[in-house]
Structure formats: C-alpha cells, structure tokens
Amino acid sequence: MKYLSLIVICFSTLFVEAQSNFQMFASMDGSIHLTQGNTNIWGYGFIGDDDISLPSPLLRIPKGDEVNIEMTNISGEAHTIHLHGLDVDQLNDGVPQTSFYVFPDETANYTFNANNEGTYLYHCHVTTTLHLTMGMYGMIVVEAPDNQVYEGGPVYDSSFEYLMSDLEVATNSFPLFAFPFHEIKPDYFMVNGDSGYLLSGLISNAVQMNPGEQVLLRLGSMAYSKIEMLFPESFHAVVLMSDGRVLPEEVPISSLEIYPGERFCVMLNPEPGFPDELEVAYYNMINNEYLSSNYIPVIDLSTSMNDLLDGQAVLYPNPSSDHLYLSEDFEGKIQIINYQGRVVLESELRLGMGIDLTNFEAGSYILKAHGLGTFKFIKP
C-alpha cells in the first residue's frame, strides 16, 4: 500500500501542469498623458500596482501552462475579460450575455490552458464599443520554449511587442456623452499607448537589434482604424504566424495591414544600415482615408558604441560586473533598458556617482543619459 501511494504521488507529480497566475483589477479611474494633455482611461492593472495603464499589462505565459486570471472589479460598473483568440470555453469567454458579468466589488476567475503559442489579446466585452476606446485591453503572449517562435520553428535572438490602438479624445474625456457609438471617430493614434514624440522619443519603445540577428515582432491591433505597417527592404521582414497559428508558408512583406483584432508574428533579419524607424500608418475603416502615422524607433546596437565614441562620453569600465561610471560631467536622469527593451532602472545620477550593477543579470544593456546620449554596456 505504501508503494502504491508513492507511485500515485510520483505519477501525479509528473503530470502536474505548470501554472501562470495573474491577480488583476479593473478600474475606471485612470488617465494618460497625450501629446496635447491628459484624458481619462479605463483598464486593468496588477493587484499591487498603483494605477492602470494603457494598454493594460502584457501577460506573458509559457506554452502549456494552466492559466488563472483573477480579476477584481474596483470600479462602479460591470466588466469582464474576453480572452481574444485563445479559444477558451463558453464560461471563460468573457461575453457577459453567454458567460457572466463581474459586477462592482466582485472577484472572478478566468481559467484556460495555454495550448497554442502566439500573440493574443484580452479586453472587456461589456458595451465593447465604448469600453475598448476607453482603454480596457492588453496583449497576451504565449511563448514556446528556447526562443522558438513556435515549437520546431525558427529561433529569435530578441523579441518586441507592439499593440496598436486609438481613441477619440472627446469620448475618453466625456464618456457619458459617447452615444451614439457608431459615431466614435478616433483622433489619437497609439503604439503601446504612446503617440508622436512620446513614442519615437522613448528608447523603451525601440526595436533594438544588431544586423544579422533574428528579431521577432509581435504585433496586434485593438484600434478602430486599419493599421498599415511599413517594412523597408533592409529589414527583410517575413510573417510567420497570425492569430496564434503558423502560416502554411513564410510570407515576405514590405507592408502589413493589421485590422482590428488581428495579430501577427513578424521576423526581421536586418542588414547593416537599416532605417532608424518603422512607420505605422492609420486609416479610417469607413472610407479608407489616411489619418495619421506613428514611428517606432529602431536602434542599431552595433553602432551605438560608435555614437558613444563620437560623443566622447565614455562609460567605464565596460564591461563591468559591479559599478559603472560616466566620464563626462553628467548629472540628471538615466534609464537602463535590458535587451528585451524593458526599463530595469530609472534614477537620478549625481556628479561622479557610480551606477550599481550588482543586482543586474548578465547581458547587454542600453543606458540612456538624458541630454547626453544613448550607450551600450555589458554586464558579464
């Protein structure tokens, strides 16, 4: 009997699925900084975060995980989470008429198995036409192991996620006056919630890559507009997946239309001298009229050291395992961004002060010293 119990325990241990758990809240009390001021947003945040963001947080899930999203509604109206493209069952679909509402002060759970790698979305499905323009959406990435785009597929060196969206400033500023909903006309156009110089001026928004690397872009749209993304030839862009499924064959592209709700995995294999931006154009879905463009910054990591030398500002010692210094007389804000494009340190640097790298993981990083320049360094 003892042996049988042991076998059962071992057997069940072997087949316990890994889990991804997210504790989130839904709020109607947020704001974002636009190029021309602030406006209201509704959205989701992680429990423990101070505020919501637009888009809502990226949910990154290893393929095969059992996923639970616990959502607490701290707002005054009902909301849901629709798991867009994940083919969940009816109960977890987030459509209130066929699953359930999450009323104010309620907590609900959405569960599913992340069976298919790829790029997905989540959003509120209550009065969707309004709640989406207010910002209740985010991206979900289901990752195959070992930097494979999909199991058995090509491997990438780095990946970046871009969620296109838009809003009508008047609607967000005065949502009570949004009716009739078919007259919502977006007039502010975003990539990862940023627009104009707020997008192109932030290194954390940049695609950062070396020539010859395989760089995966995960692209999705929650816009009311049609998106067209332009890929100059030197990026050698090919589409590998759409909507979480592998295409029958790779599709080389010079431009890519992304309609509302669509997602794409696009691999870049840039050649030296590639352009320093990617254009994202927005078109009116009703009459196909061109509306606006945004520009995602693109950084060539192989030449950022040259920028450093030309600027005669020197990071030393580089590589460094404990402290890093700027030789220039510099005081001000710095940002350090890891290879995945995430800001890992934001700080004020005083004259002569070193940057403590002891808690940094080994790898390549970008340091942006505001007003001085952008530099690459390595933590061995």
Add this chain to the structure above:
Amino acid sequence: MKTLFIAVCCLHVTSLFSLDLQLFINPVNLTIEDLDYTLCSFNASETPDPENEVIRLSVDEMLNLTVTNLDDLPHNFTIDGILENDNSIAAGGSETFSLSFNSEGTWRYYSDFSYGTLLGASGIILVGYESFPCFYWNLLDIDGELSNEIAVQSVTEIPITYAPELFFINGARYPLTLENPETVVSISLGETAIISVINSGYMDHVLHFHGFHIEIVSAQIQSNRVGWIKDSIPLKSGEAMTFRLVGNQVGIYPVHDHNLIAVTNVGTYPGGMLTQIQVQE
C-alpha cells in the same frame, strides 16, 4: 429557407448537371427605428426582401439563370472574373445567363451599377462542399439618408462623409440575425461546417470568432490567405471567402465584426454584424 438547391439533371455535354433558376431584382424599402432606407436585392420571388438569394451549385454544374429586373433602372448580373460583359438587364426586362464553376469556393454576384452595388444588390454563390452543413453571411453597411439619394441617382458614389448606421448579415441586424438558421452556425460537437461569406458593403469588415479558429479555404481577393487559420479575418469590400470551422467544443460563441462601430444599431450596442456559433453535444 432562402437557398435554392434544385434537383439536378443531365442536359449538357460538358456539364453533368444543370440548375434552372429564376431571380428578380427588387427595390426594397425599409423603415428601421424611424429611418427610411432604400435597398436593392436579388430575390427568388417578386416580393422584395433585403436578404439576397443564395445560389448553391456543385462543381461543373451548369447554372441556367433567368434574371428579371423589376427596378425602374437598368441593372446587370456580374461575377468578377467570370461574367463581366454582355450581362445587362434593362428595366422591366429579363435575361438568361448560363455558367458553371470548375472548383469549390464562394463567389459574389452583383449589379455593377452604383445604385446596385451601393444598395446591396449582391449575393452569394457557393460551389461544392455538399457533404457539409453550410451557412451564409452576406455583409452590408448602410447609410440610410445616402441610400435614398443613391436610389434616385442624386448621388452616384460614396462621399468621404459616408456614415453608415446599420450593419447587416443576410439583410438583418442583431438580434434578428439569431432568427435565421442560415446565419446562426448550429452544429454538433465534432462536426465540420462550411461558412460562405461575402462583403457586399462599402467598408472593409473584420469578423472575429469567439471559441474557434477557422481555416480560409477559398478567397477571391485575398487569395494569398487561403490555408491560413485565424480567429479575426478581414473581408475587404467585394471579398468572397469560404471558411471551414470544426465544432470542437460545446457552447454558444459570438461571431462579430471587430470594427466595433459595426456591432451597433443606429448607435446602440449590441447590434449589427453579430451572430453565433452554437455547438451541441
């Protein structure tokens, strides 16, 4: 049942089967939420109906089609790449066309005059897939005031100010879409359905499936997407596509335009281009 699938007979040397069919071009007047709309449809009878007739054929089956034009204006019967010339039908007149298709798929027939195209005189031809349950979605966006001007030819093309407020699947808006058994995809667990879709509207539309991915098995405009498996599928204006859906989980799942202004009825949500997949045990 709007689909005509008449018994076949051997009449033609190059085609083993033939289908004799009569359609009528009818002006259609609607009043919805106190707004007047003028549409135009291909119907199986002289009774005006905003839902255009579906033509169902087998591969290589000969279609012998007589079209009677009950409108005051001339029309034609156009299928892109198949029938583009010698296809006019005078006001009050009748013409007969014979044609066949040598592969499975969805095509769109329509009247190529502006007051035909822009008023929804546009229907589905589905060829093949006889062993599957088949469903039909004919998408149309309508600006009521403009439709009345187009009908009297005071406007002949869509202006930049186009502002549709109704969005139809098979001549109906949600929740009326749920009353048409050719619109609601109702199948058993494990069953494979064929969905034949055309975009008769001026706008592009993008259909999002909850609960399922579908395979695009034919496409007239975006033919490079045949074989793609997706949950959000753009249909450009004039597109004709065929989807294959496997009902691999039980439940009720919405399908809707993810251009969210099109899931409204004159501004009210939910409405418009919204229907369901229903999979039973």
